[in-house]
Amino acid sequence: MSYGIRTTALAVAASLVPVALIGQEPDPVEIDGVVVTATPVPIERSALGASVTILDGDDLRRRGVLRVADALRAVPGVVVARNGSFGAVTSVFFRGAESDHLQVLVDGVQVNQPGGAFDFASLTVDDIERIEVVRGPGSALYGSDAVAGVVQVITRRGGGRPEATATVRGGSYGRLDGSxxxxxxxxxxxxxxxxxxxxxxxxLDFNNAHDQTVATGQARIQIDARTEARISARMSDRTYGYPTDGSGAVVDRNQQSFGDESTVALEVRRGLTAAVALRGLVTLADVESGTDDAPDSPADTLGFFGYQSLDAMRRAAFDLRADAQVGEGTVLSVGGEFEQQRVRSFSESQSAFGPSAGRSEYERDNRAGYAHLVAGRGAVSTNIGARLESNDQYGRFATWQVGLSWTLDDATRIRGAAGSGVKEPTFFEAWATGFTRGNPDLDPERSRSFEVGVERSLGSVASLSVTAFRTDLRDLIQYTGTPPQPEAPNYFNVAEARTSGVEASVQGDAGPLGWGVDWTLLDTEVLDSGYDEGPAATFVEGEALLRRPGNQLRVAADWTATDAVAVDAAVRRVGERSDRDFATFPATPVTLDAYTVVELGAEIRLHERAVVTVRGENLFDEAYQEVFGYAAPGRAVYLGGRFSIGR
Structure with missing residues (x-):
């Protein structure tokens, strides 16, 4: 096997994974149950104190899942809210925190907008090897935005003899997709x-089409016995027609949004000795997105009748880290990161009052140093980490995390984790001018979280996992239309909230039948509403945070009927949640009803290399909304096939 780079990567696993794995040639990423996102070095999931879910790409595609957001609906503690149709803005909430409190990585590249926002409508599963979902704060390793968790999308790396695979699928709502x-x-x-x-x-009846093209590639090169390189790239181009206004009313026949996204990562690992390795990672995320809403007709001349916008975001970063085995089953990682963020915006409006335009350009640098210790001895494993940020805008800030896993016997494991998180202000919140004034003195939003979990094997029948968690959110940045003083900014660190809950999961199998039940109980509360007052406010003291259901339940099963036929089914129940009707001013508080959706799919193998798939979603045509004013998809049926050659 390769010298240095693999030895160090598996140092912790040596005491936690069966010894036979150490001599295997494949990269540690391929080892079943090993996580690469929660700590600097790969580690067995059963050695972590934090909650981690691994979603297999082949399994997702087999079940007909198209988007990463839909895959995340199956993860305990996760809430997905999409503004109606396919391709619409899609937000994800981890354990009740804000949607911009989640760090999103694609092969190690941070793809969030500076300040945390990310639209999950852009991520599909066609090219995915796996998705790692880490719940709990990750700022001590990844910095800003990882307040409530980290989602890393790992694209397919390939291996073995050459193989080509083609898929095609079509059905309801005029959908046609393939890869x-x-x-x-x-x-x-x-x-x-x-x-x-x-x-x-x-x-919708008109102007609701969605088109997307995605190209991805990844290559790994063994340069010599001590050095390995990885390069990956992803490019996406998409358009989405949305005839709706801010309240969901269908009013516009040519309003569209667009997005051109690209990411590149170059990683090099070099083994210096049998116990020390260096790893360098260069990443680039480049996104251009905007809106195009031309006048509907020559007669469209009243009010504001035309609008165009373009937002260009670039995040470039370099991370250098050393991993050293400092004892049996113990690895110390020390590293530093430099990141440059840049955002350029342009907008132009046409109205009865004449044309108007606006431009802005912002840039800031961030420097960070971090250290993490991962150790395992006998039945106990721990990880401890800290990170110090130095940002051009908000100065220095420190975060920390700690995790503990204790295996009591062959059937029981107790684990716990705690940590702090930060989310930097957006450029607009800090530097906006005009009708809205930014506040350059804003601090990052902050959090402190902890969780305690128990995992219990119920013999060969099933396994049980229960986790209790709590997160305190402070210094939340809030907009106010009535600043406390004339000429004062519109953004302040004033709001405060708490989230807590329980995640429970039971998984089992009985021969050809596998099944699982996941339940999430979530309680959120606004502790300080800041300048927001009245029932129409976004933060109402003593009330729950918006769009977070108190209960979610998912029951799923898959049955391998024969060697050629496999069937899967899932029932998902989402409880009611609070929202606002923005068609009125001030906005009217509303409650979104609870709903239940049923999915059923089948895979029929016609030949070793030819498979037919059929899938039904929302089979009972449940009418529901994830965001008020935007209807979710009704019943849908899709038919497809998968073909492969080679290998």
């Missing part, structure tokens, strides 16, 4: 390439 992927390996090189395309007419 072609090629993967394989040669002497010292492995590779994976995927090209996918999606189009749909959408839910």
């Amino acid at each position: 072609v992927s090629v993967s394989g390996s040669g002497t010292g090189v492995s590779y994976g390439l995927t090209l996918s395309r999606l189009s749909t007419d959408g839910l």
